[in-house]
Amino acid sequence: MRESTPASVLNAIGNTPLVELKKIVPAHSASVLVKLEYFSPTGSYKDRMALAMIEEAEKRGALRPGMTVVEYTGGSTGTSLAFVCAVKGYRFRVVSSDAFAKEKLQTMKVFGADLILVPSEGGKITPGLIPRLIERAREISAAQPSYFTDQFRNRDVLTGFEGLGKELMEQTEGRISGFCGGVGTAGMLMGVARVLRRLQPSPKIVALEPASSPVISGGVAGTHHIEGIGSGFVPPMLDKSLYDEARGIDEGEARAMAHRLASEEGIFAGTSTGMNVVGALGLAREMGSGHTVITVAVDTGLKYLAGDLYGGEE
Ligand SMILES: Cc1ncc(COP(=O)(O)O)c(C=O)c1O
Structure with missing residues (x-):
């Protein structure tokens, strides 16, 4: 049909x-x-979870038009969120690192994301890197009216x-x-x-x-x-x-x-x-x-x- x-x-x-x-x-x-x-549209399974994080928050009223979405990412979740935010018209601020693929960092920017980079130790994923990204994203989200998707703790x-x-x-x-x-x-x-x-x-x-x-x-x-x-x-x-x-x-x-x-x-x-x-x-x-x-x-x-x-x- x-x-x-x-x-x-x-x-x-x-x-x-x-x-x-x-x-x-x-x-x-x-x-x-x-x-x-x-x-999937951004070439990754993360599109599924990005859409769920945004739409479930919309249903609860936690995310409303005009708000900024904030996340930390190795690049895949960020790309998927940047894509969903572009379609739905949300501003997206994302914290990532030079440890992750240039293509992913670039793609987030192409979708209109505001990218904040935290330097890694020689391009490696060391045990402290992800906690540093999380901390930075938390600070950014606390400083403005935003919805922090917080992928590690988000059951959506x-x-x-x-x-x-x-x-x-x-x-x-x-x-x-x-x-x-x-x-x-x-x-x-x-x-x-x-x-x-x-x-x-x-x-x-x-x-x-x-x-x-x-x-x-x-x-x-x-x-x-x-x-x-x-x-x-x-x-x-x-x-x-x-x-x-x-x-x-x-x-x-x-x-x-x-x-x-x-x-x-x-x-x-x-x-x-x-x-x-x-x-x-x-x-x-x-x-x-x-x-x-x-x-x-x-x-x-x-x-x-x-x-x-x-x-x-x-
Ligand atoms: C390339 C890649 N593989 C695997 C995973 C792991 O998926 P999950 O976070 O659902 O455990 C991710 C998550 O960021 C990823 O980006």
Whole structure:
């Protein structure tokens, strides 16, 4: 049926394809399906949570026309929020750092965001970096009438990612043995897990983090360079009852996998996607044929062309 009014670009968020890896899954493993979230308008699954954070706040009356939205970001949430704020007409002030992809910082500005940069230690995500960004954003939001979206503490994020879980249920008719994903705010993993836990028996749900910063699996924070995950602390939204295990993934393997995904499977994505697929292949080996393991291609590789993942700085 034709719609009477043309759809908003915000309606282009979600309903992403689910595809099967055809070449890199070894024999006798479970099949591995990947949800291609880079089909969303800003090329990242963060569009889902940005829309939910804004629209849920609007419904409660906490965010009203004329107000400024404030957030801290590694660049992906900021890009998605900048996009949603542009469409809805809110001013957006965002705190980020030179540790994150230039493409993301630039994109936020193109969407009209007011970008405030906090310097990193040599471009690395050290344990103190994200807390410094949070502090700065809190100061900015306290100084003016604003709505602080505060992604690590905002449970509207879960509402946004439940949509991803529901799509997976429809696309697989509930045939899911395992699901894994990297943890930043934990919003994606927890939002999806809230839906998948309704299956009987529940799929095995695994939280992934950089092996060099095993905060969830080992209680120790370290340095790494996988953007968007491994914030250096256990995120408040991570709920132990919604996952079965946490695993550290080697960053070098994650990077190599991002290259293999592009050159062998045609899936051009970022470093955290490489990590997700390394995790999924591990689960698929353990579960064996006849099972289905699912993970997520978080964002497009186009966001990483100038950085060290695809050799732009060589
Ligand atoms: C590239 C990338 N991968 C993974 C994640 C982790 O997602 P979540 O915050 O939902 O745990 C993020 C979050 O910022 C991200 O930007």
